[in-house]
Amino acid sequence: MKVLIIEDERAMAAEMELFLKKAYVCDLAYNARQALQKMEENQYDFILLDLGLPDKDGLLLLQEARKNCPDASYIILTARGQLEDRIKGLDLGADDYLPKPFSLLELQSRMQAIARRKFGLNDSTVPLGDFKVDLNKRMVFFDKSEIELSRKEFDLLSYMLLHKNRPLTRMQLSEHIWGNFSDDDADSNYIDVHIKNIRRKLSAFGTVEWLQTIRHVGYKIKL
Amino acid sequence: MKLFTKLTLFITLSKLAVVLLFVLILPTLVDNIARQYNDFYLSQQKKKVLNVINKNGIDFYLQGEPDYGSYTMLKEEYISLEPAGKNILPDTIATLRRVVEEDTLTYRVLSHVFDYENKRYMLEVGKTTATIGQYNRPLQKMALYVLIGLIVFTIVIDLIFTRLLLRPLGVIISNRLVNRKFPFKDHAPPVKTSTTDFKYLDDSLVDLMERIREAFEKEREFTSNASHELMTPVSILQTKMENLMVDGELGEEMEKKITGMMKTLHRLKKIVNSLLFISRIENDQFPKSDTFAIHTLLEEVMEELQHRLPEKDLHYSVNVSRSAILRSLNHDLIFQLIYNLLNNAIRYNQQGGSIKVSDVCKPGEPYKLFIRDTGIGIPQKELTHIFSRFKKVAKSGNEGYGLGLSIVSTIARYHDIKMEVSSEEGKGTVFTLMFPEETTV
Numbered sequence: 001m002k003v004l005i006i007e008d009e010r011a012m013a014a015e016m017e018l019f020l021k022k023a024y025v026c027d028l029a030y031n032a033r034q035a036l037q038k039m040e041e042n043q044y045d046f047i048l049l050d051l052g053l054p055d056k057d058g059l060l061l062l063q064e065a066r067k068n069c070p071d072a073s074y075i076i077l078t079a080r081g082q083l084e085d086r087i088k089g090l091d092l093g094a095d096d097y098l099p100k101p102f103s104l105l106e107l108q109s110r111m112q113a114i115a116r117r118k119f120g121l122n123d124s125t126v127p128l129g130d131f132k133v134d135l136n137k138r139m140v141f142f143d144k145s146e147i148e149l150s151r152k153e154f155d156l157l158s159y160m161l162l163h164k165n166r167p168l169t170r171m172q173l174s175e176h177i178w179g180n181f182s183d184d185d186a187d188s189n190y191i192d193v194h195i196k197n198i199r200r201k202l203s204a205f206g207t208v209e210w211l212q213t214i215r216h217v218g219y220k221i222k223l
Numbered sequence: 224m225k226l227f228t229k230l231t232l233f234i235t236l237s238k239l240a241v242v243l244l245f246v247l248i249l250p251t252l253v254d255n256i257a258r259q260y261n262d263f264y265l266s267q268q269k270k271k272v273l274n275v276i277n278k279n280g281i282d283f284y285l286q287g288e289p290d291y292g293s294y295t296m297l298k299e300e301y302i303s304l305e306p307a308g309k310n311i312l313p314d315t316i317a318t319l320r321r322v323v324e325e326d327t328l329t330y331r332v333l334s335h336v337f338d339y340e341n342k343r344y345m346l347e348v349g350k351t352t353a354t355i356g357q358y359n360r361p362l363q364k365m366a367l368y369v370l371i372g373l374i375v376f377t378i379v380i381d382l383i384f385t386r387l388l389l390r391p392l393g394v395i396i397s398n399r400l401v402n403r404k405f406p407f408k409d410h411a412p413p414v415k416t417s418t419t420d421f422k423y424l425d426d427s428l429v430d431l432m433e434r435i436r437e438a439f440e441k442e443r444e445f446t447s448n449a450s451h452e453l454m455t456p457v458s459i460l461q462t463k464m465e466n467l468m469v470d471g472e473l474g475e476e477m478e479k480k481i482t483g484m485m486k487t488l489h490r491l492k493k494i495v496n497s498l499l500f501i502s503r504i505e506n507d508q509f510p511k512s513d514t515f516a517i518h519t520l521l522e523e524v525m526e527e528l529q530h531r532l533p534e535k536d537l538h539y540s541v542n543v544s545r546s547a548i549l550r551s552l553n554h555d556l557i558f559q560l561i562y563n564l565l566n567n568a569i570r571y572n573q574q575g576g577s578i579k580v581s582d583v584c585k586p587g588e589p590y591k592l593f594i595r596d597t598g599i600g601i602p603q604k605e606l607t608h609i610f611s612r613f614k615k616v617a618k619s620g621n622e623g624y625g626l627g628l629s630i631v632s633t634i635a636r637y638h639d640i641k642m643e644v645s646s647e648e649g650k651g652t653v654f655t656l657m658f659p660e661e662t663t664v
Contacts, residue, residue, distance in 0.1 A: 009455055009458075009459065011459045011463075012455070012458055012459050012462060015459065015462035015463055015465075015466055016462060018466050019462065019465065019466055079451055079454035079455060079458070100454045100455070100457075100458045101454055101457045101458035101461045101492055102458070102461075103461065103465060104462050104465045104466070105465060152530070166468065166469060167468055167478055169468075169482050169485055169486075171485065171486060171489050172465075172485075175489075178527060189534060190530050190531050190534060193530065193533065193534070194530070214475075214478065215475065215479075216475075216478070216479040216482060217478050217479060217482045218482070
């Protein structure tokens with residue numbers, strides 16, 4: 001899939017590209033003019049749009065871009081973070097909205113969710129060791145038997161699965177699940193409680209060695 | 224007490240005191256005036272008598288008798304003539320009892336010694352005290368009536384004038400102080416008055432409020448701009464760190480260090496976000512148009528917090544009226560307010576402690592919500608500034624960023640919710656929220 005990153009802050013754009021290029025083909029644009037040009041030349045699946053561009057208001061660009069690339073999915077990334085911007089952005093056809101500073105992991109998770117929703121992948125089942133995770137139906141299977149996880153536990157598991165083979169800190173996990181309400185108090189062990197529950201529920205069926213604890217950091221799904 | 228009430232009281236009481244004083248001294252005053260006038264009158268009469276005696280000769284009256292006493296000559300006063308001793312005495316006036324024409328009465332008597340044809344006589348001119356005092360009572364009464372009339376009249380005039388005089392002050396108080404809400408955005412027109420003191424007061428108040436507003440505006444603008452500017456570098460740092468954390472490439476030690484850096488950055492992010500959030504509330508960016516049941520809101524909040532209760536084995540109980548519906552509020556902000564309070568109640572609680580939410584919901588009264596915990600409590604001297612930005616209450620092992628309660632107070636102020644805190648160290652804290660009447664359905 002092809003992604004256009006429109007971001008005037010070059011360091012930021014570079015980091016986003018570095019992160020996303022493992023899963024996507026990325027193009028960069030540092031202003032609205034470049035962005036429109038790129039859009040004429042290529043078709044994109046995702047357009048990541050920073051609202052604070054030097055040469056044009058991001059929301060205006062969004063309107064124009066949607067004419068050029070109506071099939072792309074748009075995610076607004078902004079430090080403006082105002083409620084009206086968010087509502088306007090979504091009204092103008094953006095698929096999602098991430099206030100800066102956002103986590104790249106979260107960005108990818110949102111992109112994946114949009115892709116699943118938009119491209120209506122029928123088979124959304126992902127293998128996880130001896131288990132299978134159905135991301136659409138939000139269910140975990142072992143052979144034919146369904147394993148019941150709570151909403152938060154499933155969120156946690158699928159997030160780790162998406163970012164498999166990557167150490168995830170407790171903070172990143174809690175930020176994904178509780179969003180703005182993630183607790184300030186990062187040493188709290190409530191993420192551990194959830195992980196313990198996931199391990200307990202799944203290990204009744206098969207081995208969960210893939211769910212690793214990383215000392216001082218957090219957790220990782222190693223596949 | 225209001226100034227006008229005080230002035231009214233003072234004016235009335237002082238005038239009453241004047242009346243009282245007048246009533247007390249009036250009889251003696253009138254008596255004295257009557258006597259003095261009478262004494263002067265008696266000496267005039269004496270001159271008249273002496274003239275008549277000189278004209279008619281003393282024998283005309285004595286007619287051979289040694290003395291003479293009669294009302295005949297002066298009609299109103301009696302006179303008496305009798306021989307006197309050798310001594311020449313000055314005129315004396317005294318109140319004495321005399322028998323005249325077989326009546327014993329009290330008289331005001333003037334005694335005068337004079338020589339007539341080598342004989343020395345004493346003349347007495349007397350007037351009954353009853354006749355002297357006969358006009359005193361009606362005079363006193365009349366004087367009193369006139370006085371009371373005048374006093375009532377002046378009181379009425381004084382009060383009307385005071386009221387008129389003080390009216391601008393009332394306008395200043397109601398326009399500038401009573402009905403004003405921070406941050407004083409609306410402006411009432413200047414007060415119309417010719418009293419320079421009030422004009423000065425009014426102008427000073429307007430000026431002062433304007434300055435407060437400006438300072439507040441500046442702070443708000445700064446907070447907003449600074450936070451925005453901080454967001455970009457924070458974003459870059461965060462993405463850089465996230466990109467560093469890739470499996471296998473770093474040793475355990477490195478991963479631990481980066482995690483530490485991410486925690487610090489996360490903290491910075493939280494602070495900046497909180498400041499932005501506060502400035503957004505202060506910029507009126509949240510519409511106050513939601514209607515919701517408080518017990519549903521509490522359930523929503525607890526859905527986010529439930530998972531933290533087992534950590535300290537806390538007992539959470541809620542006892543709020545199911546019919547308590549609030550309106551004209553921003554749901555998300557009230558959610559955040561209650562979330563922050565409950566979050567604190569959890570964070571600062573003790574092992575096996577409890578959290579109780581209750582309310583008072585009576586028709587016609589502002590809705591009250593209580594959030595009680597059995598936590599570590601807040602020392603008395605800290606209570607006053609727990610709502611200020613960046614003041615962290617006593618080190619508690621847990622890391623707080625000092626903005627949670629700041630957000631709470633900003634949201635409360637935005638919705639005119641009154642907040643009270645009472646706390647006992649080691650026992651727990653109670654937060655009371657009093658919602659304004661217009662938000663209670």
